[in-house]
Amino acid sequence: MPAAKPGEVWMTDLGLAAKVRPCLILTPQPTRDDLDIFTIIAHTTACRGSRWEIPIPKPFLDREGAFDVQRIATVASVKLERKLGELTRAEMDRVHYKLAERFGM
Numbered sequence: 001m002p003a004a005k006p007g008e009v010w011m012t013d014l015g016l017a018a019k020v021r022p023c024l025i026l027t028p029q030p031t032r033d034d035l036d037i038f039t040i041i042a043h044t045t046a047c048r049g050s051r052w053e054i055p056i057p058k059p060f061l062d063r064e065g066a067f068d069v070q071r072i073a074t075v076a077s078v079k080l081e082r083k084l085g086e087l088t089r090a091e092m093d094r095v096h097y098k099l100a101e102r103f104g105m
Contacts, residue, residue, distance in 0.1 A: 003029065004038055004080055007092045009060065011081040012040060014073065022084055023075075024067050024095065030077070038080065041095070042071035054098055060085035067095060069102045 004010055004025045012023040023040035030036050045065035047053050053066035061084070087095070 004077070004083070005029065005086075007089075008086045009043070009058070009084045010040075011084060012042075012075060013079045013081060014042065014075070020081065022061055023073075024087065025080075026072075026099075036077045037074050038077060039072065039074045041067045041069055042073065044068050044071065052098065052102060054094055056087060056091050056094070058085055058087070069095070069098050072099075 006025055006028055008025045009022050010025060011020055013020050014023070022043040024043070025038055025040055027037075027039040030038075043061065043065050044053070044067075045063045047055070047066050050068070050070070052069045054069065055064070055066040057064060
Protein backbone atom coordinates (compact mmCIF):
# COMPACT_ATOMS: atom_id res chain seq x y z
CA MET A 1 0.00 0.00 0.00
CA PRO A 2 1.44 3.44 -0.92
CA ALA A 3 2.24 5.74 1.99
CA ALA A 4 0.14 8.59 0.57
CA LYS A 5 -0.93 11.47 2.81
CA PRO A 6 -3.47 14.28 2.52
CA GLY A 7 -2.04 17.18 0.55
CA GLU A 8 0.17 15.02 -1.65
CA VAL A 9 -0.28 14.82 -5.40
CA TRP A 10 0.07 11.37 -6.96
CA MET A 11 -0.12 10.10 -10.52
CA THR A 12 -3.30 8.03 -10.35
CA ASP A 13 -4.83 5.56 -12.76
CA LEU A 14 -8.46 6.67 -13.11
CA GLY A 15 -9.35 4.09 -15.74
CA LEU A 16 -9.35 4.01 -19.51
CA ALA A 17 -11.57 7.04 -20.19
CA ALA A 18 -10.14 9.27 -17.46
CA LYS A 19 -6.53 8.05 -17.98
CA VAL A 20 -3.59 8.46 -15.62
CA ARG A 21 -3.45 11.95 -14.21
CA PRO A 22 -2.23 13.90 -11.17
CA CYS A 23 -4.62 13.67 -8.23
CA LEU A 24 -4.65 15.36 -4.86
CA ILE A 25 -4.98 13.00 -1.90
CA LEU A 26 -7.72 14.09 0.53
CA THR A 27 -7.92 11.24 3.01
CA PRO A 28 -5.35 9.76 5.38
CA GLN A 29 -3.69 6.38 5.12
CA PRO A 30 -6.28 3.62 5.66
CA THR A 31 -5.99 1.75 8.94
CA ARG A 32 -6.05 -2.01 9.24
CA ASP A 33 -9.86 -1.97 9.66
CA ASP A 34 -10.49 0.34 6.67
CA LEU A 35 -10.90 -0.44 3.01
CA ASP A 36 -7.63 0.12 1.17
CA ILE A 37 -8.87 3.26 -0.59
CA PHE A 38 -8.13 6.97 -0.90
CA THR A 39 -10.41 9.86 -1.80
CA ILE A 40 -8.84 12.17 -4.36
CA ILE A 41 -9.46 15.25 -6.51
CA ALA A 42 -8.33 15.01 -10.12
CA HIS A 43 -6.18 17.65 -11.78
CA THR A 44 -7.30 18.75 -15.23
CA THR A 45 -5.64 20.77 -17.97
CA ALA A 46 -8.96 21.19 -19.80
CA CYS A 47 -10.10 24.09 -17.66
CA ARG A 48 -13.44 25.74 -18.40
CA GLY A 49 -13.29 28.60 -15.95
CA SER A 50 -15.68 26.88 -13.56
CA ARG A 51 -15.96 28.20 -10.02
CA TRP A 52 -15.07 24.66 -8.86
CA GLU A 53 -11.63 24.70 -10.49
CA ILE A 54 -8.73 25.63 -8.21
CA PRO A 55 -5.63 26.60 -10.17
CA ILE A 56 -2.54 25.79 -8.10
CA PRO A 57 0.61 26.00 -10.21
CA LYS A 58 3.36 23.65 -9.03
CA PRO A 59 6.71 22.86 -10.66
CA PHE A 60 6.00 19.10 -10.45
CA LEU A 61 2.84 19.45 -12.59
CA ASP A 62 3.92 19.27 -16.23
CA ARG A 63 1.14 21.51 -17.51
CA GLU A 64 -1.00 24.34 -16.21
CA GLY A 65 -4.42 23.32 -15.00
CA ALA A 66 -6.57 23.10 -11.92
CA PHE A 67 -7.82 20.74 -9.27
CA ASP A 68 -11.52 20.34 -9.98
CA VAL A 69 -13.66 19.70 -6.88
CA GLN A 70 -16.36 18.32 -9.18
CA ARG A 71 -13.93 15.48 -9.96
CA ILE A 72 -13.83 13.82 -6.57
CA ALA A 73 -13.30 10.07 -6.64
CA THR A 74 -12.40 7.21 -4.37
CA VAL A 75 -9.79 4.81 -5.70
CA ALA A 76 -8.01 1.69 -4.48
CA SER A 77 -4.48 2.34 -3.27
CA VAL A 78 -3.11 0.18 -6.11
CA LYS A 79 -4.25 2.94 -8.50
CA LEU A 80 -1.74 5.38 -6.94
CA GLU A 81 1.36 5.08 -9.11
CA ARG A 82 3.90 7.61 -7.81
CA LYS A 83 4.12 10.74 -5.71
CA LEU A 84 4.76 13.96 -7.62
CA GLY A 85 4.85 16.48 -4.79
CA GLU A 86 2.63 18.16 -2.25
CA LEU A 87 0.61 21.29 -1.62
CA THR A 88 1.32 23.82 1.10
CA ARG A 89 -0.97 24.28 4.10
CA ALA A 90 -2.33 27.51 2.53
CA GLU A 91 -3.05 25.72 -0.75
CA MET A 92 -4.83 22.89 1.09
CA ASP A 93 -6.87 25.50 2.98
CA ARG A 94 -8.07 26.82 -0.41
CA VAL A 95 -9.07 23.29 -1.44
CA HIS A 96 -10.89 22.64 1.86
CA TYR A 97 -12.76 25.94 1.57
CA LYS A 98 -13.88 25.13 -1.98
CA LEU A 99 -14.92 21.59 -0.96
CA ALA A 100 -17.01 22.98 1.89
CA GLU A 101 -18.66 25.40 -0.54
CA ARG A 102 -19.32 22.57 -3.02
CA PHE A 103 -20.96 20.43 -0.34
CA GLY A 104 -22.90 23.35 1.18
CA MET A 105 -21.11 23.08 4.51
